[in-house]
Amino acid sequence: MKIKHLHHIAIICSNYQVSKAFYIEILGLTVINEIYREARQSYKLDLALNNQYLIELFSFPNPPKRPSRPEATGLRHLAFGVENIEKETIYLESKNIPVEPIRIDEITGKKFTFFSDPDNLPIEIYEV
Structure with missing residues (x-):
């Protein structure tokens, strides 16, 4: 396998508007594309940092909580x-x-x- 670079990181949020504001207004990422997928009742927001595609922010109805702390298996x-x-x-x-x-x-x-x-x-x- 010859990986060229990290393409993106996908994040599912519980409150789309709050997370969208956080990643754009607080962290300074810029919007590449935003769509609402009716069939999935889900937003998909593509965000960039310094013109590099970096994060996909998703919203889904009632996503389950994922343990974060104490240290859990998976993305740290x-x-x-x-x-x-x-x-x-x-x-x-x-x-x-x-x-x-x-x-x-x-x-x-x-x-x-x-x-x-x-x-x-x-x-x-x-x-x-």
Whole structure:
């Protein structure tokens, strides 16, 4: 297999409008395409970061909850690289988004921290 790059990450949310606002207004992703699929009673929102297709945000009627913490099998978190973690932490907190204390990666010596999306999906920011 010769994988060229990560194509996208699919996320199912419980409240489409709340999650849409979070990923666009808080995280700054841009909309590529948005459709409503009547047969599935589902929105599909394609989002990009720096013009790169990155996330498919789906809504479905009554999706089941998925365990996130304590650590559960499956996707652990999304991680985004940032230049200044303190600045981004202050920004998130100004939007009333709780952020964990900044930690240092014991292997790389880089700063990182976590916060959550509206459905409690862990999101990491990592200073690059």
